[in-house]
Amino acid sequence: MTPKITGFFDDATNTISYVVQDPEGRACAIVDSVLDFDYSSGRTDTKSADAIIAFVRENDLDVQWLLETHVHADHLSAAPYLQDALGGKIGIGDRIQVVQDTFGKVFNEGTEFQRDGSQFDQLFVEGDSFHIGQLRADVLHTPGHTPACLTYVVGDAAFVGDTLFMPDFGTARCDFPGGSSEQLYDSVQKILALPDETRIFVGHDYKAPGREEYAWETTVGEQKAKNVHVGAGASKDDFVEMRDARDATLAMPKLIIPSLQVNMRAGQMPPADKDGKVFLKVPVNEL
Numbered sequence: 001m002t003p004k005i006t007g008f009f010d011d012a013t014n015t016i017s018y019v020v021q022d023p024e025g026r027a028c029a030i031v032d033s034v035l036d037f038d039y040s041s042g043r044t045d046t047k048s049a050d051a052i053i054a055f056v057r058e059n060d061l062d063v064q065w066l067l068e069t070h071v072h073a074d075h076l077s078a079a080p081y082l083q084d085a086l087g088g089k090i091g092i093g094d095r096i097q098v099v100q101d102t103f104g105k106v107f108n109e110g111t112e113f114q115r116d117g118s119q120f121d122q123l124f125v126e127g128d129s130f131h132i133g134q135l136r137a138d139v140l141h142t143p144g145h146t147p148a149c150l151t152y153v154v155g156d157a158a159f160v161g162d163t164l165f166m167p168d169f170g171t172a173r174c175d176f177p178g179g180s181s182e183q184l185y186d187s188v189q190k191i192l193a194l195p196d197e198t199r200i201f202v203g204h205d206y207k208a209p210g211r212e213e214y215a216w217e218t219t220v221g222e223q224k225a226k227n228v229h230v231g232a233g234a235s236k237d238d239f240v241e242m243r244d245a246r247d248a249t250l251a252m253p254k255l256i257i258p259s260l261q262v263n264m265r266a267g268q269m270p271p272a273d274k275d276g277k278v279f280l281k282v283p284v285n286e287l
């Protein structure tokens with residue numbers, strides 16, 4: 001089956017959120033939503049999420065799932081905000097528990113921060129399948145960028161999160177805690193084993209040098225032939241060497257500190273203090 005897919009590009013974080021529709025009904029899923037956050041003022045905004053809500057309402061869609069490909073380090077998830085407005089279950093990979101354990105330590109969270117993934121409605125593992133109306137979705141565990149990364153294969157489309165980017169840009173970084181370039185290579189092979197005509201929807205786009213427009217849709221065949229990091233049969237050894245060398249030069253994403261604290265809680269802010277105020281922490285010399 002061929003889902004109808006609409007991408008929403010967030011300029012501030014180069015993220016693409018997707019609405020994935022059953023072509024024969026009202027059912028849909030929302031993949032990797034964004035809650036706008038201005039770090040310098042500490043203010044959130046719902047402009048990006050409200051655009052998705054408006055689209056869902058205009059098209060009279062029934063949101064069944066709010067899917068996260070992983071715990072994002074560069075934007076906050078709007079999943080709880082969308083859930084309040086539209087319904088749907090929030091899903092992520094079950095290895096989220098590893099991510100919660102790692103960042104629970106980084107942010108020195110107390111025991112009230114559960115490391116069992118219970119903040120999410122559904123924890124997926126490799127081989128799981130579920131439905132969006134009549135559409136069947138299959139779950140691939142594709143770690144490397146983070147330990148919990150998933151690819152959702154919905155009909156003829158694959159939502160690969162931060163594994164592969166557009167062919168001219170390559171692949172995602174693997175240097176966050178728990179990341180592994182070796183694992184990412186193996187995960188990419190899993191995605192490239194899908195049929196060549198499978199449509200691939202990427203989690204970010206930054207325009208490769210020489211490209212004028214943002215883009216987020218490609219195919220397995222195109223990735224195999226042209227991906228600058230893993231295409232044309234690039235070897236694992238060469239990939240790992242290139243990826244690790246490149247990652248050593250990259251700065252941390254601007255919003256990594258707020259993003260991790262919120263996204264490891266399924267998009268919720270940390271609990272308010274006794275005066276009802278909400279704070280995020282900045283760990284010094286930890287990341």
Ligand SMILES: [Fe+2]
Nearest residue numbers: 071072073162
């Ligand atoms: Fe990411």
